[in-house]
Amino acid sequence: MTPPARVVVVGGGIAGLAAAHELAGHGLDVAVREAGDALGGKIRTKAFAGATLDVGPDAFLSRRPEAVELCRALGLGDELVAPSAGAAYVWVGRHLRRLPAAMVLGIPTRLGPLVRSRVLSPPGVVRAAVEPLLPGRPLADDDAALGALVRRRFGTEVHQRLVDPLVGGITAGDTDRLSVEVVAPQLAAAARRHRSLGIGARKAGTGGDPLPGATPPFLTLPGGLGRLVEVLGEHLAGAGVDVRTADAVSSLRLGPHGGYVVEGRSGPTVADAVVLAAPAPVAARLVGPHAPDSAATLAAIEYASVTLVAFAFPTAAVGRRLDGSGFLVARGQGRLMTACSWTSSKWAHVASDDRVVLRVSAGRSGDDRADRLSDEALVVTLRLELAEALGIVGPPLEVGVTRWRRAFPQHAPGHRRRIAAVESELAHRLPGVTLAGAALDGVGLPACIASGQAAARTALAHALGRGSG
Ligand SMILES: Cc1cc2nc3c(=O)[nH]c(=O)nc-3n(C[C@H](O)[C@H](O)[C@H](O)COP(=O)(O)OP(=O)(O)OC[C@H]3O[C@@H](n4cnc5c(N)ncnc54)[C@H](O)[C@@H]3O)c2cc1C
Structure with a gap:
């Protein structure tokens, strides 16, 4: 046989x-x-500060069906949970500013929330507002660098303060060297179909706030x-x-x-x-x-390296309410961290009354400073930045460093x-x-x-x- x-x-x-x-x-x-x-x-879950903590990916997008369907096929569908906190911030200058609600990968789709967020300067808002009046199709070629496309249409601030931190947080990439077709296919489609990228993104139906009761954008498993x-x-x-x-x-x-x-x-x-x-x-x-x-x-x-540092601090040591899922960091301000996830606010299964858990990321394409620092020096620098951003005083209860070398392919x-x-x-x-x-x-x-x-x-x-x- x-x-x-x-x-x-x-x-x-x-x-x-x-x-x-x-x-x-x-x-x-x-x-x-x-x-x-x-x-x-890259999927790795560890015990940390009395909880289970993902030190690689900690959630997946539910808008695409594949991960949700795989979980269902494995009998895990009923275990999936959504984040408890949705709002996120961006660290611009000396302030944490709440990201505007109406965006597609950082592209503003409505002016009101953008103005109210105060993420952009008034001239930055005016520059973004003229996007629908600009001539030509946003994307004429097959593909383009996302950063250049966004700057051309919306100006430098939308790129630096919104799109680059958001997409950089997902890809560890430099948006000036990333394919819009791969990292933002919904924007590439909108940019081909419409005269305005902002209007196209809104029409794609993904620019508004999620409807009450709609599927949350991200899901995970409580055990990690x-x-x-x-x-x-x-x-x-x-x-x-x-x-x-x-x-x-x-x-x-x-x-x-x-x-x-x-x-x-x-x-x-x-x-x-x-x-x-x-x-x-x-x-x-x-x-x-x-x-x-x-x-x-x-x-x-090319591949980019990222270092993820998990911190647990006593709740009383944190100088502000962690009322969101965390914050991103705009590039070019000299900060080492690229993002800080407020993990104990984001996920109910990590929450506790007496301590908070943060996941801080450092390193991305074109920035290998974190790779060159020892664990000790990295932790010291990130603690100084956390003190500045969140008013955290005193030592952490627990720290864990995970180095992901050459982990993120750059498309x-x-x-x-x-x-x-x-x-x-x-x-x-x-x-x-x-x-x-x-x-x-x-x-x-x-x-x-x-x-x-x-x-x-x-x-x-x-x-x-x-x-x-
Ligand atoms: C810190 C971090 C946070 C992330 N956050 C998210 C997130 O929140 N949501 C999300 O959707 N994605 C996230 N990602 C991205 C996502 O985790 C990865 O893109 C994805 O897990 C990659 O899966 P993969 O199977 O392609 O590659 P990998 O996970 O890299 O698997 C490849 C495997 O091949 C093995 N291998 C290598 N060489 C050989 C060999 N010679 N023979 C046999 N085996 C070999 C490796 O050991 C490895 O296990 C994150 C990634 C990281 C690093």
């Missing part, structure tokens, strides 16, 4: 796990090879997103998927009869199809001997076109080898899950086709 076809998934982050979940139950052998000691990749990984791992084991950790894949060779040999630390695995869900530099190394142009494109994708303008060329070269030279993960189509968990599922469907069709051929 011929053995069942086998698909090997390289990388056990959320993209690889979503791929394996999609592949399981189709009568194939499915294997996952993960380099780290645990599954989950590590629970998603744990339950995914259990489902894969239950479905007979061969999951191995501490098993870095070092090469991908052409195998007998048109298949592949995936060489891992634990030895070779023969595969009919392969999903490469490891970061782009690893995928580049694996495809390099067979598809050098694709390898060069993948290797050229430069033209990214989609380059990835299409990679996919077409791979289909030709390595049929059945597909890519997945954050480097492909965005860093958000829903995008990573979607990429894993799409790669799995391609791999499945290829493997089954070989089996029947």
Whole structure:
């Protein structure tokens, strides 16, 4: 009897796990090879200050269906919770200003809330207000840098104080070097369809306040997103998927009869199809001997590093009410921190009467100061900034530093076109080898899950086709 076809998934982050979940139950052998000691990749949940704390992603967008649907498929749908606090602030000059309600990724869609927020100076508001009168389509080309597009339409302040901090907070990127098509697809679509980007964004129906009772924009699991990984791992084991950790894949060779040999630390695995869900530099190394142009494109994708410092302080030490989800920091003001999440206000499961928990981020594309500081020096600097922003006095009860080196792929303008060329070269030279993960189509968990599922469907069709051929 011929053995069942086998698909090997390289990388056990959320993209690889979503791929394996999609592949399981189709009568194939499915294997996952993960380099780290645990599954989950950037998803990591730790015990901190008597609670569980995510030190990687702490929520996902619910506007895209993939993450919510995956949670439901795993029986976690009823556990999903929304943030308790919605309002966020931006640190501009010496003030924390509440972000205006009506925005799409920092693009103001109504003037009233923008004026009332006092995030922009009066000349900055006037400059933003003339956007609908500017000539020409906002986006004439295929793609553009988000920063340049926003500055051209709305002026420097909307860019520096709203769009760059918000998008930088999601991507750890420099919006002057990020593709609008990848990081803000809804804005790219609005910019092509309408004469005004602000009006286009509003018409896209995403610019207003959420309706009462509408689905909240973000969701998470109270035990931390590590629970998603744990339950995914259990489902894969239950479905007979061969999951191995501490098993870095070092090469991908052409195998007998048109298949592949995936060489891992634990030895070779023969595969009919392969999903490469490891970061782009690893995928580049694996495809390099067979598809050098694709390898060069993948290797050229830049990555930004972020350091996340969790602090617990006695509630009494904080000089203001933490009445929101946290604040972002406008670039170019000399601050080390890029964002501060008021985690114990944002999530009820982290709240406590006698202490607050903050997650402070530092480092982004073009700013590696945090990388060059020792943990001690980093914590001292961030405490000084916290004292200034929130009036925090006295020492923390607990501190935890997590360094995410080269963690955020940067999608430069033209990214989609380059990835299409990679996919077409791979289909030709390595049929059945597909890519997945954050480097492909965005860093958000829903995008990573979607990429894993799409790669799995391609791999499945290829493997089954070989089996029947
Ligand atoms: C601090 C932080 C905060 C974030 N916040 C959010 C958020 O709130 N919401 C959100 O939606 N997103 C957030 N993100 C982004 C999101 O977490 C990531 O984009 C996503 O988890 C990436 O998933 P992935 O599977 O593509 O990659 P990864 O998680 O990087 O997984 C890739 C896996 O491949 C493995 N690997 C590497 N080399 C090999 C090899 N040779 N062989 C086998 N395996 C290998 C790695 O060990 C890793 O486990 C955040 C990211 C970070 C770092």
